[in-house]
Amino acid sequence: MTLEKSLDVELFFSILPQDWKVGILPFWDDYNSSTTCLVIKDNNEIIAGGLIFSKCPPDMLYAKQEADFWFEAGYKYLGFIYVSESRRGQNLGSFWLNSLKEMYPETKFWLTIEDLNLDHFYVKNGFRMNKSLFNDGVEERIYISC
Incomplete structure (x- = not known):
């Protein structure tokens, strides 16, 4: 298994639940250039992934001032982190987060x-x-990387 930047984000979106797609697809054209998609592949199939945002994502617009605070402090937002249901319980979420930190050792992250x-x-x-x-x-909780 590998973690890699996905150039075909639509493939990652295809594994997301429908309600998650509604939260990102209508806005994707506005975020595409400032967002990185990292996916885990197994035998060329995307089995997990997530997005790294450099500006306030659509699901955080209700708290834009809070989001702007974290971006101005140098943090990137992690959103839409998802592991295919058939692959849960295999530590893929931890693998994604740990690989992300290895790829971007100087970057701080926040998520909700x-x-x-x-x-x-x-x-x-x-x-x-x-x-x-x-x-x-x-209630939503903000978490920051330590």
């Missing part, structure tokens, strides 16, 4: 989670919870 059960996963992978945000009454 809505599924608070993922706290342990991100802490285990070198992130710490920074603060909570509320989007339409739903």
